[in-house]
Amino acid sequence: MNSSEVTTEKKNKRLIQIISIILPIAVAALFGIKIEGYDLTFLPPIYASINGLTAITLIAALIAIKQKQFKTHEYLIKFCIGLSLTFLLMYVAYHACSDSTSYGGTGLTKYIYFGVLISHILLSIIVIPLVLYAYLYGITNILDKHKNIVKFAFPLWLYVAVSGVVVYLMISPYY
Numbered sequence: 001m002n003s004s005e006v007t008t009e010k011k012n013k014r015l016i017q018i019i020s021i022i023l024p025i026a027v028a029a030l031f032g033i034k035i036e037g038y039d040l041t042f043l044p045p046i047y048a049s050i051n052g053l054t055a056i057t058l059i060a061a062l063i064a065i066k067q068k069q070f071k072t073h074e075y076l077i078k079f080c081i082g083l084s085l086t087f088l089l090m091y092v093a094y095h096a097c098s099d100s101t102s103y104g105g106t107g108l109t110k111y112i113y114f115g116v117l118i119s120h121i122l123l124s125i126i127v128i129p130l131v132l133y134a135y136l137y138g139i140t141n142i143l144d145k146h147k148n149i150v151k152f153a154f155p156l157w158l159y160v161a162v163s164g165v166v167v168y169l170m171i172s173p174y175y
Contacts, residue, residue: 012136020129027092035097043094044175047087048168054083055161062154074138080157081135087164104174113170120163127156 061076103113130153137146 009140012140013133016129016132016136019132023088023128024125027088030092030096033096034099038097040094040097041175043090044168044172047090047094048165050083050087050090051161051164051168054080054087055158055165057083058154058158058161077135077138081131084131101171101175103171105170109170113167116163116170117167120160120167123156123163124160127153127160131157 057076057080061073061080064070064073064076103110105113130149134146134149134153137143137149
C-alpha cells in the first residue's frame with residue numbers, strides 16, 4: 001500500500017470506531033426522549049419483518065459468495081446494510097414516540113425472552129464495527145482481512161436479525 005492508501009485506511013478505521021461508539025450511545029440516549037402526538041404503533045411488525053428480510057438476504061449473500069457471484073454478493077450485502085439502517089431508523093422513531101412495552105410472560109418463557117433480548121441488544125452493539133470493517137475490507141479488496149472478520153460478523157449479524165424477529169414475536173401479544 002502506498003502512503004495515500006494507508007492514510008485513507010486509517011481515516012476509514014477511525015470513522016468506523018467513531019460510528020461504533022456514537023451509534024449505540026445515541027440510540028440509548030434517544031430512549032430518554034419522548035415525542036408526543038405521533039402514533040407509530042404500526043412500526044414494530046414492519047421493522048421485525050425488515051429483520052427477517054435481513055436474515056434471508058444475508059443467507060442469499062452467503063450463497064452468492066460460495067458460488068463466486070461477487071457482484072451479486074456485494075449488492076446483497078449493500079441491501080442488508082440498507083435494511084439494517086432502515087430498521088434502526090424505524091426502531092428509534094417508534095421508541096421515541098411510544099411507551100415501552102413490558103413483557104407479560106411468566107416462568108420459563110420470561111427467562112427465554114430476556115435471554116434472547118439481552119443477547120440481541122449486546123450483540124447488535126458488537127456487530128456494528130464487525131460489519132463495517134468487513135464491508136470496508138470487501139469494497140477495498142483486502143480480502144484476507146475481509147474473510148477473517150466475516151467469520152465473526154456473519155453469524156453475529158444473522159443472529160441479531162433472527163433474534164430481532166423472535167423478540168418481536170414473543171412480545172407482540174403484549175402491545
